[in-house]
Amino acid sequence: MYRVFLNRLSFFGLRGSASRTDTRKQLQNQLLRCDAMVDVLKGVNLLESLKNSTELTRLSAIKDAVEDLLISRLNLAVIGQRSEEKRAFTDSLLGVSAGDQGAACSSTAAAEDLRCYPNPVHPDFRLWDLPPVPAVSPFEPDLYMDAVKFLRYNVVFLTFTRTPPPSVAALLLRASSLRLQTLYLTLLVCGKEEDLESTRKDSIEALKALGVTQPKVYLVSPSALEALDFPALLEDLAKDLPEIRWYALLMALPTLTAALVTQKKEAFGALAWVAASLSAGISAVPVPLVASAVDSSLAVRVLCKAQASLCLDDASVERLARRRGREPARLKALRVCPLSAQVTKAEVRRRLAAATAEKDCSALSSRLVQMAMPRHARSAGRSFAAMLHALNGAIADMAADAENVLASALA
Template sequence: MADVFRSLNLLGTLKESMDHNKLSDIKDAVEDLLISRINLAVMGERGDEKATFINSLHGLSSGDDGAAPSRPPVSPEEVASFPNPKHPVFRLWDLPAAPSTSPFEPEGYMDRVKFARYNAVFITFNRALPPNSVRVFLEARSQQRQTVYFVLLASAGSTEEQLEGRRKAGLEVLTSQGVAAPPQVYRVRPSALEKLDFPGLLEDLGRDLPEIRAHALLLALPALTSTLVARKKEAFSALVWAAASLSAGAAAAVPVPFVASVVDCGVAARVLSKAQLSLCLDEGSVERLARQRGAEPSRLKGLRTCVLSAGVTKGEVRARLAAAERDLAAVSVPSKLAEMAMPRHARSAGRSFAAMLQALNAAIDEMAADAQKIVAAALGEGK
C-alpha cells in the first residue's frame, strides 16, 4: 500500500493526497485506517494478574472465547499469541520473563522472543522488579526503541499504599541498574484498567507510537471510560474524511449515480461497522461488559437508541446517505465548513463529499452517545 502516513497529521496528509489528485493514495488510506495492525507484547512472570491484564486489553474475561489462561499451553520459555476476537489486526503477545540467570545476555533473550516485531512492550512485575528486566529495557533503549514501559500489576487485595511502595522500590532498582533518568512505573489494576495509572500509560503510548499505530490501538481497545469513548470518536475523523474524499473522487471519475451510490454505501457500511465494534456496541461486547460489571445486559442494550448501534445494515446506510443528499439538495451552495474542508480535486463532486461527510459524522455522533451512556451505566458514573 502507498505510504500516505509519513506526516504527523493524518488528516493533513490525506488532504494533501487529494489536492494532488492521488485517489489511489486515498483508497489505500481507507484500507490502512480500517485494517492497520498493532502488536503489543506483555513481558513478565505468568500468572493470574498477567493473564487478566492481557484479557482486559482485549475486553475479555477469563471464561470468554479467546481469553488468555494463567498458564498458556506453551513451555515457560516460549512466546504465546492472543489475537483479538473482534479485531484480528490487534494481537497481544505473552513474552516469558527474562531469566534470572547470571550472566544474562539481553540480546539473546530479545532475539529469541523476536522483540523487534512488537510495536510496544509492557515489562510487567507484581512485587520486585527483576534486574534482568531492566537490562532488557536498557538494551531496547540502546537500539532506539522508545515504546517500552514498566507496568506494576496490582495483585488481588493490594492497597494503593502497598502499590506505591512497590513502585518506589522499582524506581530504586532502575537507578541501581544504571538508568540515568528512570522512566515512569505505571501502576495498573488488571481487572479495572480505568483506575490507577493505565489511562496515563495509554496517553503516553499514543504519543510515542507512529500515528497510524496509535490510531489502530485506540480503535481496537475496549471502551473503558467515557474519555476513551470520546477519543475513539475523534479518531474516526480521519477515516470519515478519507471516505468522503473517496466518494467525491469516485463521483468525479465516474459520474454515474447508481455506481457512485453503490461505492458510497459499501465504504460507509465498512466505516460504521468498524465504529460499532470499536465503541463496543455489538451484542457480544455489551453482554461481556454487563457480566464484568454485574449489570443487567438488557438494561445496557436498552441504552442503544441509534439503530446502527445494534447492527449496521446496508439498508440503513443507504437511507442515511439518501437523507443527507436530500438535505444538501435543499441548499443552493455548499456550507462554508464543507467548502473549507473539501480538497480542490473533489470540488466538482462537492455534494457527494458533503453527503458522505454529513451522514458518517452524524451516525458516529449518535453511536458514540450510546457508547457513553452504556459506559456510564456500567461504571456507575453519576451515582
Template sequence: MADVFRGLNLLETLKESIESNQLSDVKDTVEDLLISRINVAIVGDRGDEKASLINALRGFGPEDEGAAVSPSPTAPEELAFYTNPKHPDFRLWDLPPISTSSPFDPEEYMNRVKFLRYNAVLMTFTQTPHPNSVAIFLEARSVQRETVYFALLASKNDTEKSLESKRKASLEVLKSEGVTLPKVYLVTPSTLEKFDFPALLEDMGRDLPEVRANSLLLALPILTSTLVAQKRDAFKALVWAAASLSGGVSTIPLPLVASMVDSSIGVRILTKARLSLCLDDESIERLARQRGWEVAELKALRTCVLSVEVTKGEVKKRLAAAEKDVATVSTRLVEMAMPRHARSASRSFTAMLQALNGAIDEMGADAEKMLAAAIGVGK
C-alpha cells in the same frame, strides 16, 4: 492518543493526492486506517495478574472462551499469542519470563523472542523490576526502541498505599540500574480504568506511529469516557479520508451519487465503529457479566439503530437523506478539504461527511451511556 493523525498531516496529504489525481493514494490511506495490525508484547511472570491483564486488554473475562488462564498451559520457554475475533489486527503476545540468573545476556533473550518485531512491549511485575528486565529495557533503548514500558500490576491484596510504596521502590531500582527519568505505571488488570493505565495509553499513543496508535485505540474495549471520545474522533478522521475519496470519484456531481457509490465503505466504517465502541451483543453481554448488570438493561441503552445492527439499507438511507439536505450544510469544510478543481465533486464529499459523522456521534453517545451505567453506577 486523541490526535492520532498528528504526523500523517492527513488533510494536506489528501489535498495533494486529489490535486494530482492520485486517488489510489487516498484509497490506500483509508485501507491503512481500516486495517492496521499492531503487535503488543507482555513480559513478566505468568501469574494471575498477567493473565487478567491479557484478558482485560481484549475485553474478556476469565470465563470467556479463549481467555488467558493461570497457571498458563504454555511452556516457560515458549511464546503464546492471543487475538480478538472482532479485532484480528490486534495481537497480544505473552513472552516467556525473563531469567533471574547471572550473568544474563539481554541480547540473547531479545533475539530468541524476536523482541524488536513488537510495536510495543509492557515489562510487567508485581513487586519491583528485576535487574535483568532493566537490562532488556536499556538494550531496547540502545537500538532506538522507545515503546517499552514498565507496568506494576496490582495483586488482590494490594492497597493504594502498598502500590505507591512498590512504585517508589521500583523507581529506585530503575535509577540504580542506569535508567534516566524512569517511569512506572500502576495498573489494576481487572479494572484498567483505575490508576495509570489511561496515562500509559496516552504515552503509547504519542510514541507509536500514527497508524499503529490508531489500530491500538480502535481495538481496545471502552474503558473510560475519554477513550470513547478518542475512538469517535479517530473514526471521524477516517470518515474525512473516505469522504475525500468520495469527492474525487467524479468531477460531475450526480443526484444520489453518495448513496450509490459510498454505501459499501460506509458500511465498513460503521461496522468497525460498532465493534470498536463495544455496541455489539457479545461485547454488551461480557460487560454485563463483568459489572453485574442485566444484559437487557444495557442493550436497551442503544437508541441508534446502527448501534444494534449496521445494514447497507440504513447507510444508503442516511447518505441519500444527507445529499438531499446538502444545500443546508456549510461549504466551509468542503473548501478547506478540497482543491479548487475538485470542488464540483463536493456534493458527494459533504453528504458522506454529514451522514457518517452523524452516525458516529449517535453510536458514540450510546457507548458513553453504557459505559456510564456499567462503570459509574455498576451494581
C-alpha cells in the same frame, strides 16, 4: 505516500537463518532506519496528504488511506511471570473474561512458549504473552530479544508484581541503547493506595540503583484498567506511536473509559473525512450510479468498524456485562441508535439520503471543500459534505450509546 513507510515499518523482524552476531547488527541497522521513518510518519498531516492526492486525481492513494485506517496489523507484547495478574491484564486488554473463548486464562502452553491471542473482534490486533525476563546472572539481553522476536511488537508492556530483578534493568538499558521508545514498565498491583505508591517508589529506586535513569513505572490494576495509571499510559502511547499505529490501537482497544470513547469518536472523525474525500473523488467521475453505490458500501464499512471499536455489537456488550457482573439485556437496551445494534445498508442509505437532502449541507460543503477538494473537483462538494455529515452524525449517536453502556456497566 506514507503507506510505503508503514509497509516497511511493519515488516521489521529477525531472520531465523542469521547468526546471533549478524542478528544483532541487523537489529541495530533496522532500528536506525526505523527512527528515520517514525519521524516522517509523525510529521504526516493526513488531511493535507489527502488533498494533494485528490489534486492529482490519485484516488488509489485515498483508497490506501482508508485501508490503512480500517486494517492495520498491530502486535502488542506482555512480558512477565505467568501469573493471575498477568493473565487478567491480558484479558482486560482483549476485553474478555476468564472462560471466554480466546481468553488468556484458558491457554495450556508451556511456560517458555510465546502465546498469541488475536482480538475477538479485531483479528489484525494480536496480543502476545511472552515469558519473563530470566532472573539469571550474567544476563544477555540480546539473546532474550532474539528468542522472543522483540522487533515484531509495536508496543511492549514489561510487567512485574514486585521489585524487578537486575535482568529487567539490563533489558531496559539495552532497549534504551537501541532507541526503543514503546517499552513500558507496568507494575500490576492490587491493594490500598498508600501501599501502591510505596511499591512504585521501591521499584523506581531499585532500577535507579541498577543504572536506569529516570525510570517511569505505571501502576495498573489488571482487571480494572480504567483505574490508576493505565489511562496515563495510553496518553504516552499516543505520543510515542506513529499516528496511524495509534489510531489502529485506539480502534482495537475495548471501551475502558469515557475519555477513550471520546478519543475513538475523534479518530473515526478522521476516518469519516477520508471516506468523504474518496466519495467526492468518485462523484467527480461522470459514471452513472457509481458514486451512490460506493458511498453506501464505504459508509457501511466505516460504521461496522465504529460499532466494533465502540464495543456495541451484541457479543461485545455481553462480554462487558460478564466482566462487570451486569445483566446483558439491560446494557443492550441502552443502545438507542439503530446502527449501534446492527449496521444495515438500508439504515446507512437512509442517513446518506437525509444528509444529501438537508439544506444545511450546501453551506457546510463550501468551507470543507476549500480544504479538501481541488478546483476541478469542486462540483463533488455536495457528495463530500453529505457523506461527512452522515458519517459524523452516525458516529456521534453511536458514541453516545457507548458512553451510556459503559457508564451503566461501571456504576
